[in-house]
Amino acid sequence: MNSTKNIKEFQFEDFINLLLATYNEGRKVLVVGAGRSGLIGRAFAMRLMHLGFNVYVLGDTIVPPLRANDVLVAISGSGRTRLVVTVAEAAKSVNAKVVALTTYINSPLANLADLVVEIPGRTKVSSENDYHLRQLMGIYEPLAPLGTLFELTAMVLLDALIPELMIRLGKTEEDLRRLHANIEI
Secondary structure, eight states: OOOGGGGHHHHHHHHHHHHHHHTTOOOOOEEEHHHHHHHHHHHHHHHHHHTTOOEBBTTTTTTOOOEEEEEEEEEOOOSSSSSHHHHHHHHHTOOOOOEEEEEEESHHHHHHOOOEEEEOOOOOOOOOOOHHHHHHHHHHOSSSSSTTHHHHHHHHHHHHHHHHHHHHHOOHHHHHHTSSSSOOO
């Protein structure tokens, strides 16, 4: 299954436009996710920083307060991850914009969001545990366990945003390199 083909282009475009407005207005972007989704969020935040965004990752000690019109990028395949939903509620309470990256468009996270980017993922698990019986019954589940499909698709989507933002901001790879860490060995 090529899940990137199922991304709704208008959601992708709306996300880009919101990020560009945030950049142009000097607003903050805060990224949150738990587990593997959090790791993907960190990688995305790093690239936004390379582009010159004022970006933070929840859990770091240097996160300033969110204000009205700042942006929270909340990543949760289920849209029910307690930490992510609680942070989205807090962001809404200060009138920040919430972008939800999730598989479930009717989830608590999606219901809080100003913008939902629907990312396909594994939506159900068979109740039949026996592999051979599933094959005989024609139940062919993906080999990727748990939220892997969502996580990989989210990573590809977020990485694909970067060159598009580069073009629209007039940034080059050299511009990004200037903001890359220079103390690595």
